[in-house]
Amino acid sequence: MKHIALYPGSFDPITFGHLDILERATNLFDKVLVTVAVNHRKNAVFSGDERVALIKECLQGKDWAENIEVDQFTGLLVNHAKKVKASTLIRGVRQISDFEYEFRMALTNKRLAPEVDTVFLMPDEEFTFISASLVKEVAYWRGDLTSFVPKNVAEALQKKLSDK
Numbered sequence: 001m002k003h004i005a006l007y008p009g010s011f012d013p014i015t016f017g018h019l020d021i022l023e024r025a026t027n028l029f030d031k032v033l034v035t036v037a038v039n040h041r042k043n044a045v046f047s048g049d050e051r052v053a054l055i056k057e058c059l060q061g062k063d064w065a066e067n068i069e070v071d072q073f074t075g076l077l078v079n080h081a082k083k084v085k086a087s088t089l090i091r092g093v094r095q096i097s098d099f100e101y102e103f104r105m106a107l108t109n110k111r112l113a114p115e116v117d118t119v120f121l122m123p124d125e126e127f128t129f130i131s132a133s134l135v136k137e138v139a140y141w142r143g144d145l146t147s148f149v150p151k152n153v154a155e156a157l158q159k160k161l162s163d164k
């Protein structure tokens, strides 16, 4: 039986930290489905379709990305996990400060769907401080995004912000 893992997140936008977690996940599971949460209560810079397209562009030409698919969902994550037959959720934990929120989320998901487990992965040390919100802050003030996000994402962010 194939072991499918779901890697959920806002990915607004995807960063080098997310890509590092994703590559690690491909070594552990037969298939990894990156799923963009489209939550209408959150003010996202990019639409769900735009975030999916940016992630797909980032994965193009990567030999480790063969067993990765990208989609989006609205609603409860565990319902999406069941729908796509994923038995594992992947979350990246960068620092201890992430842990409390991640722990609560994992336990909530476990209560809602006991058959779905959460696996925490650590990114490489060089990515432990990168977050999508800091990337947006740097982009807003026209800072250099080279070490935070791939080129296509940096360009899309700069375009988005200049359109505003």
Ligand code: PNS
Pocket (backbone or CB within 6 Å): 008, 009, 010, 011, 037, 075, 076, 077, 078, 104, 105, 108, 109
């Ligand atoms: O990248 P993020 O914003 O930390 O990802 C959080 C996300 C999208 C995984 C989480 O908010 C989520 O699963 N939202 C969907 C709604 C849901 O299932 N909530 C219950 C779990 S607490």
